[in-house]
Amino acid sequence: MSHPLIVIGAGLAGWTTIREFRKLDPDTAVTLITADSGDFYAKPTLSNAFAQQRGPSQLVTTPAARMAETLKVTLLAHTEVLAIDPAQNLVRTGQGELTYRDLVLATGAHAIRLSLAGDAAEQVLSVNSLDDFAAFHARLLAERAPEAAKARVLIMGAGLIGCEFANDLAGTGHPVQLVDPASAPIAALLPAQASAELKDALTGLGVQWHFGTTVTAVDQANAGDTASGAMHVTLANGQSLEADLVLSAIGLRANTTLPLAAGLQCERGVLVDACLRTSQPHIYALGDNAQYAGQDWDLATSAPLSGGRTLPYVMPIMNAAKALAATLTGTRTELVFPLMPVGIKTPALPIVVAPPAPGMAGEWHSTSPGIWQFRDPDDQVRGFVLTGTQTNQRMAQSKLVVL
Ligand SMILES: Cc1cc2nc3c(=O)[nH]c(=O)nc-3n(C[C@H](O)[C@H](O)[C@H](O)COP(=O)(O)OP(=O)(O)OC[C@H]3O[C@@H](n4cnc5c(N)ncnc54)[C@H](O)[C@@H]3O)c2cc1C
Known part of the structure; x- marks a missing residue:
């Protein structure tokens, strides 16, 4: 056999x-x-x-x-x-x-885990599987300060996943804080102006930002009191924040x-x-x-x-x-990737990004409100970003990209 x-x-x-x-x-x-x-x-x-x-x-x-x-x-x-x-x-x-x-x-x-100080460091969650999500979902419903309507969530990492969770949670009434060493959300993928638009849109949902710093420690707010679930989160800049749940989305x-x-x-x-x-x-x-x-x-x-x-x-x-x-099944087939734009699920500001290849020389150019093209030194379009209603330009912009 x-x-x-x-x-x-x-x-x-x-x-x-x-x-x-x-x-x-x-x-x-x-x-x-x-x-x-x-x-x-x-x-x-x-x-x-x-x-x-x-x-x-x-x-x-x-x-x-x-x-x-x-x-x-x-x-x-x-x-x-x-x-x-x-x-x-x-x-x-x-x-x-x-x-x-x-x-x-x-x-x-x-999920990459940061080594954090504090007696609640082990309670920091990441979500990269259905089981992770089940644990996160259960904690989110359980960890609720008595006076608060919804659990307060601190998210480590304002990248794509961190911003998607921020939108989802803030949009459903959770107070959300985002901490990131960069100076803007999804800074690695987006031109500065698109990033600023996203920041404004999520701020409109109540998201609070802590840029240029990282989380260093997570402690129980009241030592020995695990019932309330409240935590003190210490940042590298010395600030101390309160949260009921800490979600790590750093990659x-x-x-x-x-x-x-x-x-x-x-x-x-x-x-x-x-x-x-x-x-x-x-x-x-x-x-x-x-x-x-x-x-x-x-x-x-x-x-x-x-x-x-x-x-x-x-x-x-x-x-x-x-x-x-x-x-x-016997037909040797080489994989050739087409252009693969990614839709970022931030309904407060929908975004589509087709990033240029890593390390490619060039610059972002704004062509009209909500549309940016990444052009190489020969003025060839190598990637694009669309925001808001311009996300319906995905097909048209894709045709302009030289792979
Ligand atoms: C929150 C979130 C949102 C996302 N949103 C988007 C999006 O909008 N658009 C997009 O394009 N991408 C998105 N992604 C990325 C996309 O979902 C992933 O690229 C994709 O699901 C990865 O699939 P995978 O099968 O490679 O890995 P996984 O889904 O991680 O599957 C790995 C499997 O391997 C098993 N396994 C691992 N080790 C072993 C072992 N030793 N023995 C047996 N089994 C093992 C695991 O149990 C699991 O079943 C998102 C990712 C996350 C986390």
Whole structure:
């Protein structure tokens, strides 16, 4: 009997790869091993669930068992892969070993944790999975100062995810404070003027900002009193703030412990070539744990080299899963990313951003209210940002971008 295709990870990358694979190959055995339940949900909904009054269970769009049945998958849920042995095509779990024909790593990323002082530092939450969201949701309902209508939330990080949560929470009546070492929200992706517009829009919802500083300590407001849940948050600038809940949204780091231990080449993610092959035969990677090939590809040895990028967004996964399914079913397919604008879910000021490639020379130019283009030294459009009603210009602006 031939060995199955094994996929590790039941996030968007794992399930989408299997769905695309099944379109091309209805018969080959597929095993999905995942540390979580395997229930299918759209992770982007985690940062706008409150506005839609949806709790954790309502975010599951298809239960794991139904996914497995529909896609003819042997599902090993709540099962962590502990080791990979590329020499023998084996994966090891607590329940035993399995042999693969091909292996797909779709193990995602983990939230970066700051090392903080204080007796409540361990209570700082991050949201990068449905389980994380369930914990956050439960705490948000429980931690409420007696006199306050809604729990006060302090968010560390005014990047894309931090601002989306700020909008969702402030928009549903939670007092929200944002702390970030930068001087403006989503400063890494947006031109200064767009960033200022977003700041004004969220300020309009009551969001308070603390820029140019970081959180250094989180303590119980009343030592020994865990009942009220109130916390003192100390900032590097010496300021002290009060909150009922602290959410860390300072970024993600690809999960590379497992592949590194198996001898796979990793940098900011698992290095893959244009066909999503890792440095070991029969092992592929995509999604938040992958570092997609850059220009410096060694054609002579087909070895993945550094220089690529991680792309922790939905559209890269959809494109990568399609290409990988074709390769896994015998049609070697190189992944060529199209332009992939990202919609930022801040309804107070909707934003679409198509960022230029990292390190690209050029400048942002405002072409009309709500539209910015990133132009290189040859005046070619390499990216754009749209705000407010101009977000409906996504298609028109996309056509102008030179990839
Ligand atoms: C709050 C939030 C909002 C977002 N909004 C947007 C948006 O609006 N637009 C957009 O484009 N992107 C958005 N993103 C990013 C997007 O959701 C992610 O890029 C995508 O969901 C990642 O999917 P993944 O399958 O690679 O990883 P994950 O969803 O993290 O899945 C990883 C899987 O691997 C499993 N796993 C890990 N290690 C092991 C192991 N050793 N053994 C077994 N299983 C293991 C986990 O249990 C999990 O099932 C958002 C992200 C967040 C956190």
